[in-house]
Amino acid sequence: MMIRHCVFIRFRPEVSEVEKTAIFAEIAALKDRLPGFLAVHVGENVSPEIGMDKGYAEGFIVDFADVAARDAYLDDAEHQKTGAKIVAAADGGVQGVFVYDLEIPD
Template identity: 30%
Template sequence: MIEHIVLFQFKPDASPESLSAIVTRLRELKGKIPQILALSCGENFCDRAQGFTHGLVARFQDSASLQAYQDHPAHQEVVQKLIKPIAVNILAMDYEISEDGRG
């Protein structure tokens, strides 16, 4: 299985409404993209985030499923229309985990 982690740093003047819309739309991807096994997304509350304010964690069966998610029109719409216009920095990491999710 694949764990996909993304951290987002947004422009300081990004509106709370824009950020809330991003979180909502990312969470809605779970119901739109069948390859997503699990997805969580939210606002950071840790003081060690180095400017990253939001994060996403998604789980996929394999790398082909991850690629299907990344290419899916619903995902691309959120990225292109909501995230990219106000993002300063995006950090992504993908790694394999065991079937039981223990790493």
């Protein structure tokens, strides 16, 4: 069963677009190294439902072939370094990061 790993971020106001782009590029670069990392989608929230994002205005979604591929990503040292950068750039640290994983039936 595929896993869709959704990460939404409330960046601190002083975090530059350059820093955000670099963080997202690091996540995307993991695709070439990690088996079962199928796709990554990065961007700003474009929902017309004002206020529904609760300030989580940017983020990314990664599709994994299965739970094992997702878990290998979570355990990966490079992912953990980038994850620490995300937490450091988020408003309130961990409180500024929302993670939600979905099982996608085959």
